[in-house]
Amino acid sequence: MQLRDALNDYKRHRDHETRFPGECRTTTGRFSGLDGRLVHVDEDGRLRDFSYPLVGLTGVARSRVGVRPAGAADSETAWFDAETGEQRYYGNTALVVTTHETPHGVVAQYDLTLGDVHVTHVDVSEVDGELDVVACVGFAPDGRDTRIGQLRHGDAVEVYHAEEHDYLASATGFETLRGEAFGDFSGLVGDAPDPYPRPVSDDRYEEGQLSGDVVGVLPAREGSATFATLLTDRAECSRADALDAVRAAAEEYADASALERAAETQVGDVSGPHADAVAADLRVLSLLSGPRGLRTAGPDFDPYYVYSGGYGYTWFRDDSEISLFLLESDRRFDLGLSEWHEKSARSYRETQLEDGSWPHRVWPFDGSLAPGWANGRLEAGGDVEYQADQTGSVVSFLAAYLADADVDKADEVRATLERALAGMDDTLADDGRPATCQNAWEDASGRFAHTAATFLEAYSALAAAGIEGVSERALARAEDVYRAVDDLWVPERGIYALREYGPDADAAGELDERCDSAALALAAAHRAYADVGEVDGRRLDRLVSHVETVTEELYRDPEESDVAGLVRYEGDGWRTREQGAEKIWTVSTAWGAHAAASLSALLSDRGDDRAESLAATARELLGHVLPGGSLCLRNGYLPEQVFDEGTPDSATPLGWPHALRLATVALMDEYEMIEAGAAATERRPPRRSPSVGAPDADD
Structure with a gap:
């Protein structure tokens, strides 16, 4: 999302009761992209890339699609409108199908992302008369708004800054093609949003080829038109290869049936209880996954960090818990996810720090350190600014995965777990609970019930893994944490406290007696501990009270x-x-x-x-x-x-x-x-x- 788009949204929603102005919301529409690039297709047919965290390329920042009578003027374009259309996925696939009511009849739009290519096919065969398709696509190579250039290659356009070069091609060529220049400062700071695309002006001169926006009119032959976009890094893909690839994609998927066949190869059959939910979960988790298997927490809807700290990163808490849940579900439903598990395990091995822990967050596209605020283990004297539960969550997955690992990888997993045990022990206080650190919600510091739960589960999983020289130590630590959990018990409320906190990180503090949904993790942690230790009757009574009270309150x-x-x-x-x-x-x-x-x-x-x-x-x-x-x-x-x-x-x-x-x-x-x-x-x-x-x- 570029600054002018954020400003336009701010102008629309600055007084809205529930919308945060200036954000790039994805609460409507659907995503496509199961192998890297992630493209959002809104209900009005607009496309936007959320791909940077997954592939390191920015791609499409804004777009608009419409139709008009063949040979008509710009003013006769009927832009697709969310209020007059319907949208769905094609079966369990990531092919997005959007139907639009237009003044000329119903038009169907098909969108599918395949690797670094996204294909949009527009079917106008059911309308009256001959129509052209109008596609306005704005690229932001290298995340740039300015210092962008365009090269015209007949039936394809290249938009570039420095490293990133993006391509747009049409299966039926372009009837007309022009650049879309920026508005002036008065439009940016004015009260009303700027129109997009802007009306054609005679004073643009070279501006049209020095921007990232392209407006193309695509003739609809045999009732349809198809365009494709491709994102590339110039160091990895030559111009000739990129043009061949984007043209081939536009030609190969120039009909809906070809897109349907391609989409069907991306998914497997899902059956069993709540199969619709299981299929949707697998699709979402695949959408958010990069080629290395690391996932973003979600689409980065707030790229300027106005209301949040960003979402387009891999947190090891979210990612490894997702990995563990996938592993458990795969074992139950035989989902065929072995490659997913192996990628996750390999990425965790590669991103582990020297002290055995994991950093706050990394870039999914290459696993390198990403911007964050909880990297105390990388900073001198900053241990409190660290989220110990993330390391605990990774350990739980890797210990569970060890039984499934190939023989040639098992030793590497064991070595990773041995280092991780040392890292966890380093943050375990003498009383058996994790030392003061940041919480799972990333908005407070203290000694949290949730962090203790992740340590109990991680130590228990390690104890059950049967690793010589590790499992015995882990069992002793699990027993320590098990006993120490009761230090957080609040008898007046019948719950385990949110945290212990105080002015001195090394001294006993007060209990924060609020209910916290993160503290519900104690249930699964004790189930893991039951595999290696004894959960006594009093602890069961307290867990029942805790879960019942927290969910009720x-x-x-x-x-x-x-x-x-x-x-x-x-x-x-x-x-x-x-x-x-x-x-x-x-x-x-x-x-x-x-x-x-x-x-x-x-x-x-x-x-x-x-x-x-x-x-x-x-x-x-x-x-x-x-x-x-x-x-x-x-x-x-x-x-x-x-x-x-x-x-x-x-x-x-x-x-x-x-x-x-x-x-x-x-x-x-x-x-x-x-x-x-x-x-x-x-x-x-x-x-x-x-x-x-x-x-x-x-x-």
């Missing part, structure tokens, strides 16, 4: 809409805009379902009658994030947050809740909780999907 069912679910923690004021209370989070809601299911499974193994009531809680919370549930959007995505009146907000789709949902379905299927849940869902009053807000007005 954090549950929010606002009267003004049909949405319901768990908030992040008591008193959470982040991104509430004009709302006077905490927002509902899909991560927290899915976490509640997973925690209830995990504890139900632990109790079920012991024949404890309380298992069923917790299974009922898991079914209820899972229902909110399943397709058709109150928090699942009509495009199948789970946004990070939802306002009380139903508007989704923040990163969409967010990978973490999709993986949590997938793992919860697998766990509930294993313990036969699904069938009863389906019956309960049928009795529940139908819920509508949350409002996605009115589509943006045309520029």
Whole structure:
């Protein structure tokens, strides 16, 4: 998203009650891209790349597509409009199909991203008369707004800055072609958004070829027109090869059936309980994955960090928990994800720091250190500014993956885990709990229940892994953490505290007695510990009280809409805009379902009658994030947050809740909780999907 786009959005939404002005929202539309590049197709047909974190190339910053009678003037272009169209995925694939109502009849748009190429096919065969397709595509090579040039190659255009060269080609050529110049300063600072594309002017001179925007008129032959875009690095791809590739893509996929066949090869069959949710989760997690297997947390909707710290990075907490959930689900449903697991394990080995820990966040495209604020382990004297739970989460995955690793890779995994054990031990205090550090939500420091849970699970997984010289030490540490968890018990509330905190990081402090959805991780951690140690009766009683109380206290069912679910923690004021209370989070809601299911499974193994009531809680919370549930959007995505009146907000789709949902379905299927849940869902009053807000007005 470039500055002029952010300013235009700011002008539209500066007084909006739930939208944060200047952001690049993805709560409408759908994404395509299962092998690197990530392209958003909004409901009005506009394309925009969210590819930089995954492939290191910026690509399309803005676009607009429309139709007009053959040979007509610019003023007769009917731009596609979200209010008059419908959008869907083609089956379980990442082929996006959008139908548009136009003054000339219904037009269908097909969009598919294949590697570094994105193809848009527009079918006008059902309209009256002959139409041309108009495509306005704005590139931002190397993330630049300026110092950009264009080269014309007949049926293709090259837009470049320095390293990045982007290409646009048409299967039917271009009837006309022009550059799209910037407006002047008065337009940028004026009250009204600038139009896009701008009206044709005679005073542009060379500006049209010194910008990243191209306006092309594509003749529709035999009822359709197709254009393709390609992103390249000039050091890796020559101009001749790039032109051959983009032209070949436009020609090869110049009909819908060719795109459908290509899309079908990208996915496998999914069956079993909640197959629609499982397929959607796999698609989302694939969309957010780069070629190395590292994932972004979500699409980077706030590139100027006005309201957040950015989302287009790999956090080892999110990524490794996703990896573990995928591994567990693959073992249950035989999803054929062995290559995914191997890529994740290899990337974690390559990004581990010398002290055995992992940094705050890295770039998915190459695993190098990315901007962050929790790199205390890399800074002198800055250990508190470190998120120890991230290292714990990676260890849990790698220890579980070890049993599946190839023989020639197993030794490397063991070596990584041995170094990681030393890194965890270095941040474990003498009392058996992790030392003061940052929390999972990245908004506070202290000694958190969630961090203790990740250490308990990681040490337990290491103890169960059977690594000579490591597992014995890990078991002793797991026992220490298990005993120390009770230091956080709050008897008056029947929960484990959010954290212990105080002015002195090395001394005992006060308990923060608020409910925190992250502390629900204690349920899965104790289930892991039960494989190597004894979870006593008192601890089970406290866990039941903790999970039941936290899910009840954090549950929010606002009267003004049909949405319901768990908030992040008591008193959470982040991104509430004009709302006077905490927002509902899909991560927290899915976490509640997973925690209830995990504890139900632990109790079920012991024949404890309380298992069923917790299974009922898991079914209820899972229902909110399943397709058709109150928090699942009509495009199948789970946004990070939802306002009380139903508007989704923040990163969409967010990978973490999709993986949590997938793992919860697998766990509930294993313990036969699904069938009863389906019956309960049928009795529940139908819920509508949350409002996605009115589509943006045309520029």
